[in-house]
Every structure is written in structure tokens, then in C-alpha cells.
Amino acid sequence: MLSVAALVVALLTLVLAVVALRRTQRSRGGGADALPEDVRGLRQEVAALKREAGDALRHLAVVRYDAFGDMGGHLSWSLALLDDGGHGVVVTSIHGRSEARTYAKNISGWTCEQQLSPEEDEAISHARP
Structure with a gap:
């Protein structure tokens, strides 16, 4: 009660x-x-x-891979750095036995004017919310 x-x-x-x-x-x-x-x-x-x-590069993804069949360790990589609108850059570093080369491609609206490698395309896809 x-x-x-x-x-x-x-x-x-x-x-x-x-x-x-x-x-x-x-x-x-x-x-x-x-x-x-x-x-x-x-x-x-x-x-x-x-x-x-919205303009901050806050969407990012890294894809590591072997660029050449005779090398292991996933030393090559592609990094996508993008803002909310899909504008930014994808940076790729290809590691060989005696050298490493680095490339950067501008991304606008989730696409690129230059042809993307499958790994670069994968990095952009993973970075996309």
C-alpha cells in the first residue's frame, strides 16, 4: 500500500x-x-x-598489396584522403627490389580524370562513407 x-x-x-x-x-x-x-x-x-x-580530409583508407609477383610483404600501398564530397587525393607507392616510386592523383567527386589502378579504386571505395 x-x-x-x-x-x-x-x-x-x-x-x-x-x-x-x-x-x-x-x-x-x-x-x-x-x-x-x-x-x-x-x-x-x-x-x-x-x-x-565538410571540407576536411576525413575519409581515408589504405590498401596494401604486392605490386610484383616475386616480392612479398605487401610493401606497396595506395592511400585515399578525401572530404565529404569525394574531393582529395589518392597516393600510391610501388615498391620494387631496388627502388620505390610514389604517385599522386587528384580525386574530384569520387572519380579521377586519370586511370586508376584496381588498388587505388579499392582505396577510394573503402574511404567512401
């Missing part, structure tokens, strides 16, 4: 709190316009940061 009474009191308190909150919102004008100036400023700052983050 005591637990039922406690439950009733808790529900009554919750109802009163909701009513008080609604009255407070109405007295302040309610909605987003009633927010304090510093909160509106913070919202604008967060929106600006979100816009800037």
Missing part, C-alpha cells in the same frame, strides 16, 4: 513539473527565439564548424 502511495505522489510531482515547465516556456515566449543570446551564438558557431568539417 505504501508503494502505491509513493507512486501516486511521484506521478503528481511529475505532472506539476511539466505544467511548471510549460508555463515558464510560455512566459519566455517559447521556442528557439526565446533562447539566451549566448546559446544562439553557440548554435551559430557549431553550424559554422559543421560547414568547415
Whole structure:
């Protein structure tokens, strides 16, 4: 019986709190316009940061492989560094017995004007969200 009474009191308190909150919102004008100036400023700052983050090279993937059949260890690699729109670069390093060569290709809209190797294409695919 005591637990039922406690439950009733808790529900009554919750109802009163909701009513008080609604009255407070109405007295302040309610909605987003009633927010304090510093909160509106913070919202604008967060929106600006979100816009800037879209241009960040934050989608990346690495594919390691053997470029030549007689070499092991997956020493060659392709690295895709892209932003939210698929703009960025894919960097490839081909390791041979006596030398390593590195190439970079511009990526725009998830595609490249130059022909991509299968490994470069795979790196871009893995980087894509």
C-alpha cells in the first residue's frame, strides 16, 4: 500500500513539473527565439564548424598489396584522403627490389580524370562513407 502511495505522489510531482515547465516556456515566449543570446551564438558557431568539417580530409583508407609477383610483404600501398564530397587525393607507392616510386592523383567527386589502378579504386571505395 505504501508503494502505491509513493507512486501516486511521484506521478503528481511529475505532472506539476511539466505544467511548471510549460508555463515558464510560455512566459519566455517559447521556442528557439526565446533562447539566451549566448546559446544562439553557440548554435551559430557549431553550424559554422559543421560547414568547415565538410571540407576536411576525413575519409581515408589504405590498401596494401604486392605490386610484383616475386616480392612479398605487401610493401606497396595506395592511400585515399578525401572530404565529404569525394574531393582529395589518392597516393600510391610501388615498391620494387631496388627502388620505390610514389604517385599522386587528384580525386574530384569520387572519380579521377586519370586511370586508376584496381588498388587505388579499392582505396577510394573503402574511404567512401
